[in-house]
Amino acid sequence: MEIIRFQLGSLRSNCYIISEENRALIIDPGYESDEVLKYIKKNELKIEAIYLTHGHPDHVGGVKQIKDLFECVVYAPHKDRIWMGKSSYNQIGYEIPVDVWVHDLETFEALGHVFTIYETPGHSEGSTVLHVNNIVFSGDTLFFQSIGRTDIPLSDPQVIYQSIKRMYQLFDEDTLVYPGHGKPTDIGHEKKFNPFVRG
Numbered sequence: 001m002e003i004i005r006f007q008l009g010s011l012r013s014n015c016y017i018i019s020e021e022n023r024a025l026i027i028d029p030g031y032e033s034d035e036v037l038k039y040i041k042k043n044e045l046k047i048e049a050i051y052l053t054h055g056h057p058d059h060v061g062g063v064k065q066i067k068d069l070f071e072c073v074v075y076a077p078h079k080d081r082i083w084m085g086k087s088s089y090n091q092i093g094y095e096i097p098v099d100v101w102v103h104d105l106e107t108f109e110a111l112g113h114v115f116t117i118y119e120t121p122g123h124s125e126g127s128t129v130l131h132v133n134n135i136v137f138s139g140d141t142l143f144f145q146s147i148g149r150t151d152i153p154l155s156d157p158q159v160i161y162q163s164i165k166r167m168y169q170l171f172d173e174d175t176l177v178y179p180g181h182g183k184p185t186d187i188g189h190e191k192k193f194n195p196f197v198r199g
């Protein structure tokens with residue numbers, strides 16, 4: 001399984017392309033990006049799915065372009081629907097074309113692997129992390145020695161604290177963490193060194 005990270009837009013949101021031979025899954029395409037499209041075409045990737053860790057605009061803004069070009073299934077957390085549907089919270093200007101609204105502990109299959117969704121609210125009401133093998137894509141919940149912002153509408157610092165505690169219980173220390181912003185880390189490192197939530 002190969003993972004490549006693109007840092008997109010003014011907020012440098014991480015968009016990941018996970019591939020297995022030419023089958024691929026995209027996580028959080030936050031902005032329309034020529035760089036991402038070029039990579040897909042150059043490697044002749046078959047995009048099977050897009051997964052959105054949460055509904056904020058800097059994580060969902062590139063979904064429609066990729067879906068229109070490559071016809072893939074889009075998964076997104078139901079509890080963050082307000083950011084992606086018809087609502088004053090939607091800053092994209094159109095409804096994000098989500099096919100499957102997901103919930104805690106649901107799974108889906110892509111690239112021959114089973115991906116599991118865990119709800120980790122706090123940064124947003126519907127924030128999730130996505131687990132596969134020994135890897136967790138942590139969205140804007142857990143960062144390298146930091147955590148997601150909780151000073152924005154519908155966020156809650158007490159709730160994100162509990163969500164990160166849950167992550168520390170769910171995942172082994174050697175689980176790799178690929179966050180929504182900044183560089184990768186692992187659960188063991190964050191348990192020891194995260195200044196906001198220790199394990």
Ligand SMILES: [Zn+2]
Pocket residue numbers: 054056059123140
């Ligand atoms: Zn966010």
